[in-house]
Amino acid sequence: MTPAARYAASVDVLDGFLSGEPAEKLLSNWARRNRYAGSKDRAAVRDIVFDCLRKLNSYAQASGLPDGRGIAVGHCLSAGLDPDQIFSGVAYAPVALDDAEQALIAAAQASGGQQVVDLPDWLQSVFETDLGATATKVAQDLCHRAPVDLRVNVAKTTPSGAARALAAEGIMCDPVADVASALRVVENPRRVAGSKPYQSGQVELQDAASQALVGMLDLQAGQSVLDYCAGGGGKTLAMAARVPDARYSAWDISAARLAPLEERAARAGAKVTLLAEKPSKATYDLVLVDAPCSGSGAWRRNPEGKWRLTQDKLAEVQAMQAQVLAEAAQLVKAGGTLVYATCSVLERENTSQVKTFLRKTTDYEVVSTHNLGLNCPGDGFYCAILKKQF
Incomplete structure (x- = not known):
């Protein structure tokens, strides 16, 4: 053509x-x-x-x-x-x-x-309210293409070993600062899916910010870990690669979204239990809630999202976030950890949700919060780590 x-x-x-x-x-x-x-x-x-x-x-x-x-x-x-x-x-x-x-x-x-500003008018107002003086810059940053990042499966290889194997197939990568498991593809990203390192489970496509989140978690061998709202299970696999000897379970309201995790886990050599029914008991040492969100932190990859989002849909997503956070909180053992995360840059989906949750419960306290801006190191991401007291 x-x-x-x-x-x-x-x-x-x-x-x-x-x-x-x-x-x-x-x-x-x-x-x-x-x-x-x-x-x-x-x-x-x-x-x-x-x-x-x-x-x-x-x-x-x-x-x-x-x-x-x-x-x-x-x-x-x-x-x-x-x-x-x-x-x-x-x-x-x-x-x-x-x-x-x-x-x-x-x-x-x-x-x-x-x-x-390459946003709908109503959404520009939301950005200005939630992001203040940085609103325009964030909107502009979302207009650039996102990098292609890979997570090295450290249970199978090392970052340098994966980089060499990819380079042998013409796929050139650089390390990502402060994210030990991440490689950023700088040449021939479209060859990744057909490469031997990918097919053999040595690397997975995963944004560096998602990998950084997993690196923040205090995972220990023998723990019982639940990925709630697991989707395709990218973070489940990242956790399992980092600490293989924990016990991992994954659940998602959409069985179709969760189904590919079985094959992905087999390729990665990870042991993960896919739950057919929604968990209901406080049996987990750590529960990760990668909540449904606007996806605003990832609009470089999915720019359609910013034009299809409506005020009503954003309100529905916020209500859903509050619901899944409250549900997941009931699944954590006393002394365990609850992690709330979104790939959103909007304060109303992030800090505001956690503050509202804490006003309604007395058995959790904040250990740390993390706002990962665009390119620091990847997509826009938010994470709050909470400890259950009793």
Whole structure:
């Protein structure tokens, strides 16, 4: 595919997204309809679309056009490409820009534009309330691509050994400062899933902030550990790799989300019990609650999330967080540890939830709290470690 043809495909996906369709579904459907497109073409179209989703407002302002064509024009301008060369109408290129579009683009470029925050208006207000003076910077940081991080399974290899094995397949990595288990892929990230180190369970895809969270936990051999709201079990496996001799259980309200953990655990050589029924007894030394959240700390990876989130959905998520935190607290033994975590940068999902919880209970006290900002060391993350007194 030519660069122009890639933009034409991206315009179709963007228009579908603006009409309410999920971006991943649109990209999958496009790939099925266009089987001639090679892996590099699919990756290029995906990159254009996701870059546009990160900067919808900025790219629309740059072109003066709020539709898929206009957002793609904004992407062209940002990439230093001449929109007339891309939107030429030749072969598989997008239809040529008409006089009205050309006039709007020229006017937008002449105006120089004002600072645009790539968030819905209502969400920008939430950021300003929760993040104060850092709101704009955090929103801007979320517009950049996230790094690809790997967790080295230290039960099978060492970080240096994994790095050498990956390098033998052309996948170059750097260590991540202060996160001993983490490698950051700097060349050929798309080869990871097919590599021998990944297939053999030596490495897993996992953001460095999630790994840093596991490093904060006081895990001990022989403990009974529950990953509540485990999802696919990434943190379960990280804990099991760090302290293999603890007893790990995982539960999630969605059996479908939890199901892949069985195969992943086998590949990693980890022993994990997948619970078919919701736990109900205080039998655990440590319970990790990776709570449902806005996902705002990970919007670099899932930029669609910031445009699909609504005020009602955010309120529902906050209510769910309070519920799962209260439920998980009932599962911890006296003297045990409760860990509340989110991949959110919003105070209302983090500190406020913990403060509300502590006002309603007398048997927990805070041991420590941790706000991991974007790039420190990975996604935005929050963690509160609580001790059950009796």
